[in-house]
Amino acid sequence: MEIRPILSSLHKHRVPALLIVLEIALACAVLCNAVFMIGQCIAGVRAPSAIDEQGLSVISLGGIDEAHVESGMARNLAALRAIAGVQAAAAISDVPLGPDIWYDGLTARPDEESQINSSEYFLGSGGEQALGLKLLKGRFFSAEEFADSTLLPSHVSSSHVVLINESDARRMWPGESALGKQIYGDNAAWTVVGVVADVLGQDPNGNGPAGMYSSIFFPQRPSASLNHYVVRSAPQDRDRVLRDALQVLGKLEPGAVLEGKIYADMRADYFADTRDMAWMLMMVCVVMLAVTALGIVGLTSFWVGQRRRQIGIRRAVGASCANILHYFQTENFLLSTAGVVLGVVFGFAVNVYLMENYEVSRMPWYYLGCGALALWLLGQGAVLGPALRAAQVPPVVATRSV
Known part of the structure; x- marks a missing residue:
């Protein structure tokens, strides 16, 4: 035509x-x-996340007397771990994709200007097991490293060690091992002792999954900043374990404000x-x-x-x-x-x-x-x-x- x-x-x-x-x-x-x-x-x-999302329950505590945080936390964790079906329990500053999070700009060299904005999580003893972190290289924190850790007013850990996501390790040291390397932020430095599989966290820059795979984990001794308990169980036991945990903590902390959530629901809320x-x-x-x-x-x-x-x-x-x-x-x-x-x-x-x-x-x-x-x-x-x-x-x- x-x-x-x-x-x-x-x-x-x-x-x-x-x-x-x-x-x-x-x-x-x-x-x-x-x-x-x-x-x-x-x-x-x-986007996948390398934690036990289906088995986690999270309980937030408010109104706790800071003078008795350390002794009360040990007692509370012992009671939570005694609940039938609980595989692990720990205190943590916040959970990935939770409502409140801290960020820090990190670099691989002290004089580097380009920073990686990473989500920061402060873990109490056993926090790695409670979250279900998957260790790829290195090791988790030792008991002595938890004892050394304090939380400064600027929300920067004074501990000298850190766990980082695999994606951060690749971005900071492409083609090299991250173990033993130093990362820098806010006039402080930490040694990488372990690399974990990518945990999906909050994205401070709105860059999608690439920006959400940037998380660092610090050891933290008992303090008021660890105001969340993470309880891990089998998915089929999760709802019952959360109910039992709320009842147990309600008796141990009668004046506290408790809020319990299934982690899968928290993730759904985050992406709503x-x-x-x-x-x-x-x-x-x-x-x-x-x-x-x-x-x-x-x-x-x-x-x-x-x-x-x-x-x-x-x-x-x-x-x-x-x-x-x-x-x-x-x-x-x-x-x-x-x-x-x-x-x-x-x-x-x-x-x-x-x-x-x-x-x-x-x-x-x-x-x-x-x-x-x-x-x-x-x-x-x-x-x-x-x-x-x-x-x-x-x-x-x-x-x-x-």
Whole structure:
């Protein structure tokens, strides 16, 4: 089929054609970036974490007399560990993805300016086992290292040792072993004694899973800062163990404010806004595609009505139904091609803007390709109905219009 008659017809209908091209371009740009952001949201929600998420229960304590924290903590932990089904229990400053967290900017050298913002967790004795940390290299903390540890007012551990995530170890010392290396932050330094599998923590910079795999663990002796108890059990015992733990602590600490949660629920709460964002972006995609499809159907139907006499003449001189169908499909293909090319440029520009202003990651090229393909298919599908109606215009229409 010759393209020249189609281009001539589009030239006569410049404004409607331009509107279709711009609509497709806008839809392509929005679709590519929205789908990319949905993918990032889903990746964050589903990101694995190397702790026993399904077996953990967390109990927060408030209103405790700081003068009796150390003796009370030993008593409370002994009672928790005595509950049937409890595999491990420990005190901790906070849990990964919990509501309150401390951050610290860490470097591999004392004079380095580029920092890694890591989530900080202060573990009481047995905290590694209670969380279910998976040791990859080195060792966990020794009893003497817990005894040395204190918590300074600036929330920086004065202990000389630290556990770090595997991802942090790779970022700080690529191709090298992290064991024995020093990390620096806030005029202090710590020696890495162990590398643990990546624990998913809070992301201070909004960089998705890559930023959430940055956690460090310090040993901490009993203090008021360790105001959470982590209880680990088999998943099938978890709910009962949490109820029993609340009852036990309620008797031992009658004046304390207790709040117990299943860790899996805490993770779900943390990602609630992310899931809502993903659903909202999905709705934006659906509405944008629906509006684009309706726009193509509407304008194509209008053009069919305006060119019924032209279609009838073509039928009268021998054009088949297939010829008419291919004509409108080719016409829409040209419009869709112009739209998706412009949309790919818009989509890339939008991603660059989001990267510079909202710390969004760079969008892989295949999102643009898939978005362009989706709009092409949408255009061909949307024009099919009006094109089929055009193909059914009888040759007698030309005679009636003379």
